[in-house]
Amino acid sequence: xxxxxxxxxxxxxxxxxxxxxxxxxxxxxDDLLAVSQEIEIAHFPEASRAVMKGPYxxxxxxxxxxxxxxxxxxxxxRKSSKFLITIGACATAGGIQALRNFKDVNDFISIxxxxxxxxxxxxxxxxISDHIKVDFELRGCPIDKMQxxxxxxxxxxxxxxxxxxxxxCIECKRRGTVCVMVAQGKxxxxxxxxxxxxxxxxxxxxGCYGCFGPQETTNTGSLSTQLKKLGADDDxxxxxxxxxxxYAEPFRKExxxxxxxxx
Amino acid sequence: xxxxxxxxxxxxxxxxxxxxxxxxQVVGPTVREEAIVYxxxxxxxxxxxxxxxxxxxxxxxxxxxxxxxxxxxxxxxHSWKKFLHPPERRLxxxxxxxxxxxxxxxxxxxxxxxxxxxxxxxxxxIAIQDKVFINDxxxxxxxQIRRENAFFIAVNCGQAGGTCFCVSMNTGPKVDTxxxxxxxxxxxxxxxxxxxxxxxxxxAACLEQxxxxxxxxxxxxxxxxxxxxxxxxxxxxxxxxxxxxxxxDNLEHPRWDDIAERCLSCANCTMVCPTCFCSTVEDVTxxxxxxxxxxxxxxxxxxMDFTYLHGGEVRASTKSRYRQWLTHKxxxxxxxxxxxxxxxxxxxxxxxxxxxxxxxxxxxxxxxxTQTSKPT
Numbered sequence: 001x002x003x004x005x006x007x008x009x010x011x012x013x014x015x016x017x018x019x020x021x022x023x024x025x026x027x028x029x030d031d032l033l034a035v036s037q038e039i040e041i042a043h044f045p046e047a048s049r050a051v052m053k054g055p056y057x058x059x060x061x062x063x064x065x066x067x068x069x070x071x072x073x074x075x076x077x078r079k080s081s082k083f084l085i086t087i088g089a090c091a092t093a094g095g096i097q098a099l100r101n102f103k104d105v106n107d108f109i110s111i112x113x114x115x116x117x118x119x120x121x122x123x124x125x126x127x128i129s130d131h132i133k134v135d136f137e138l139r140g141c142p143i144d145k146m147q148x149x150x151x152x153x154x155x156x157x158x159x160x161x162x163x164x165x166x167x168x169c170i171e172c173k174r175r176g177t178v179c180v181m182v183a184q185g186k187x188x189x190x191x192x193x194x195x196x197x198x199x200x201x202x203x204x205x206x207g208c209y210g211c212f213g214p215q216e217t218t219n220t221g222s223l224s225t226q227l228k229k230l231g232a233d234d235d236x237x238x239x240x241x242x243x244x245x246x247y248a249e250p251f252r253k254e255x256x257x258x259x260x261x262x263x
Numbered sequence: 264x265x266x267x268x269x270x271x272x273x274x275x276x277x278x279x280x281x282x283x284x285x286x287x288q289v290v291g292p293t294v295r296e297e298a299i300v301y302x303x304x305x306x307x308x309x310x311x312x313x314x315x316x317x318x319x320x321x322x323x324x325x326x327x328x329x330x331x332x333x334x335x336x337x338x339x340x341h342s343w344k345k346f347l348h349p350p351e352r353r354l355x356x357x358x359x360x361x362x363x364x365x366x367x368x369x370x371x372x373x374x375x376x377x378x379x380x381x382x383x384x385x386x387x388x389i390a391i392q393d394k395v396f397i398n399d400x401x402x403x404x405x406x407q408i409r410r411e412n413a414f415f416i417a418v419n420c421g422q423a424g425g426t427c428f429c430v431s432m433n434t435g436p437k438v439d440t441x442x443x444x445x446x447x448x449x450x451x452x453x454x455x456x457x458x459x460x461x462x463x464x465x466x467a468a469c470l471e472q473x474x475x476x477x478x479x480x481x482x483x484x485x486x487x488x489x490x491x492x493x494x495x496x497x498x499x500x501x502x503x504x505x506x507x508x509x510x511x512d513n514l515e516h517p518r519w520d521d522i523a524e525r526c527l528s529c530a531n532c533t534m535v536c537p538t539c540f541c542s543t544v545e546d547v548t549x550x551x552x553x554x555x556x557x558x559x560x561x562x563x564x565x566x567m568d569f570t571y572l573h574g575g576e577v578r579a580s581t582k583s584r585y586r587q588w589l590t591h592k593x594x595x596x597x598x599x600x601x602x603x604x605x606x607x608x609x610x611x612x613x614x615x616x617x618x619x620x621x622x623x624x625x626x627x628x629x630x631x632x633t634q635t636s637k638p639t
Contacts, residue, residue, distance in 0.1 A: 165566075169530055170530050173561070174560065177296070183325070192527065219528065223527060
């Protein structure tokens with residue numbers, strides 16, 4: 001294997017988000033040293049005040065676009081990045097803040113803020129890919145740190161990352177977790193949810209919340225039928241699909257079918 | 264072969280100790296996460312005493328029995344393939360050395376498993392996987408070593424489950440081949456014992472270490488009655504008459520569209536199926552790029568990656584994926600491996616969240632064909 005010439009310059013950017021995903025990078029603990037030896041952290045305000053100018057070999061973008069200012073800023077970041085990866089449900093689907101997309105945001109502004117005039121926000125919270133070309137999307141709320149390492153390793157070594165887009169059920173079955181929906185009648189989003197967390201919640205005896213968004217081929221209608229059999233009413237189905245990935249298309253469409261306000 | 268003998272629950276306990284002393288890891292049914300799963304057993308205390316299960320399409324419920332039966336249930340979410348064909352394993356690793364790299368094969372070592380409580384359908388499932396993994400030109404060495412080392416204590420089913428149809432598939436409920444010992448559990452009003460059939464010399468040798476007595480004709484007859492009764496309790500039936508031709512003739516049947524409306528393409532059916540054997544490989548590097556590994560993981564014909572070729576997926580629709588799975592399982596499996604790929608265990612029915620039932624789907628396709636077929 002050839003030795004690499006120089007370390008790739010990596011930048012981490014934040015948009016509307018809780019910072020949890022970028023913290024996953026700092027959370028890499030033992031692996032963090034190895035990561036810092038292989039990449040140059042050129043822009044990561046959460047970790048260091050030392051900021052290097054672009055262009056950057058790799059940008060990791062966290063958060064959704066919610067303001068006119070951010071809608072412009074993301075284009076500047078794209079211009080200064082050779083490769084751009086969005087990380088987390090906010091950046092890939094609009095995040096939990098995309099719940100505003102189902103209402104009129106002005107109704108919230110007048111209730112929440114003492115001086116609504118100061119607020120300059122967009123009607124919708126949207127994923128980064130609605131605004132610019134994204135080279136790769138890493139799902140999760142938050143992202144899985146091992147998957148983040150895998151994506152960074154793959155980028156550095158010029159290969160495709162292993163982040164399968166199949167259902168979470170496959171992860172349950174591989175680890176031997178008993179299906180909570182079949183054996184206990186618990187509501188679970190696993191069959192329509194993208195793998196990546198290692199089926200964490202079912203291994204703690206809870207249904208999947210769908211943090212990793214829709215899997216590659218969702219049949220949300222069939223899952224809703226099943227959830228109704230388990231006792232869920234339309235309101236509950238709306239809440240189930242309107243989580244961290246509420247605005248991801250298959251989840252959005254399914255929740256709208258059950259939303260009384262649309263009927 | 265040797266005549267059947269009788270052991271009591273304490274004898275079964277001695278059998279577990281004997282096998283453990285012989286270096287086997289005894290694995291079998293135990294209660295975990297509201298289900299009966301297959302895990303390591305230390306003694307009969309780990310067995311699901313007094314438990315049973317109720318099963319139907321998309322539903323499994325663990326229930327209490329009124330007696331102290333140790334095997335009073337049918338098959339659960341796990342199958343023995345998790346031991347013989349592990350869900351995830353490293354195939355090899357490699358390290359870079361200068362401008363070259365060196366591949367390190369995995370050591371071929373495996374615990375010696377003693378499988379306790381293997382049902383007739385599961386013995387057949389293992390025989391089917393043998394054809395795939397070891398009885399052909401290409402041998403899977405990990406499966407082979409695990410398979411050849413394994414000791415089989417089978418159990419004849421004392422009851423059938425709501426999704427069982429082994430009678431239709433000729434795979435049960437009586438264990439016929441491949442076992443070292445086969446138990447039939449008898450719960451009389453005043454006596455709890457097992458009629459033990461011996462299937463191999465090592466089974467007989469093992470039994471020598473266990474308190475036992477010759478079975479009386481009456482006891483053997485009682486064991487036969489148990490299996491007979493179970494045969495009559497099947498929760499499902501599947502008419503397998505010309506099933507290969509039926510499926511090959513109906514590749515464009517509207518029923519496939521109907522199934523696709525319900526199918527979640529979650530892959531649960533393939534994961535719980537004791538004969539489904541597909542796997543994928545993932546190549547990974549560490550962040551330094553000097554160390555690489557190849558991992559094998561259970562895969563499913565329900566994922567998009569499964570048929571991904573240059574330019575896209577061959578089977579992009581759920582309809583085509585379900586049709587592929589069922590047609591392979593019941594029809595083309597016969598062409599490929601000389602038997603059906605289905606043993607009638609019912610797991611794909613029970614563990615399918617929207618309760619898709621292959622016996623019902625086949626029956627729908629068959630009925631419509633009967634209605635439309637022209638007189639010959």
